[in-house]
Amino acid sequence: MAEKKAAETEATWTAVTFRSEGGLYAFGIETITEIMTATEVTPIPGLPRHIPGVINLRGEVIPVIDFRRRLGFEDAEPTGKETFMVISHDGVTAAVKTDMVVTSVTYTAKDYMTFGGDSAAAGIIMDVGERITLIDPQKLLKDKR
Numbered sequence: 001m002a003e004k005k006a007a008e009t010e011a012t013w014t015a016v017t018f019r020s021e022g023g024l025y026a027f028g029i030e031t032i033t034e035i036m037t038a039t040e041v042t043p044i045p046g047l048p049r050h051i052p053g054v055i056n057l058r059g060e061v062i063p064v065i066d067f068r069r070r071l072g073f074e075d076a077e078p079t080g081k082e083t084f085m086v087i088s089h090d091g092v093t094a095a096v097k098t099d100m101v102v103t104s105v106t107y108t109a110k111d112y113m114t115f116g117g118d119s120a121a122a123g124i125i126m127d128v129g130e131r132i133t134l135i136d137p138q139k140l141l142k143d144k145r
Contacts (some may be wrong), residue, residue, distance in 0.1 A: 014106050015125065017132055018085065018098040023071040024132045025098075026105065026125065027087055031137045034086040035101055038078075055084070055095050062086065064095045070140065071120065090135035096140070105132065 015026035038094040057069035121138035
């Protein structure tokens, strides 16, 4: 019997990358339900600074998480390339405002290093020498005041 090459049997995952504060970040594709261009955000008083308000997505009210603010970065001047990545995890849905969606990447276990702790970063993907920080949706969606 012919042996299968390791590359043929190695598991792969796909993530969608986006830029923010000069860094490259990603969500696993299984987390993303929709990617949309910037849309009007309705402000809601009393929410944490990183939640600027809500959007109406086909009749469903979705909270918006400003990725820059959630990670403690400063606000940036609008460029017109801002994008909302609608993510869903454990029954919680939110629209994450990013500076710009870049592309998708496919990676294997050998390309990935995990993190522990409370950080929103799940780990790092190395893609042709560029570091991509994979975001843990469960940790990102936790309320940080």
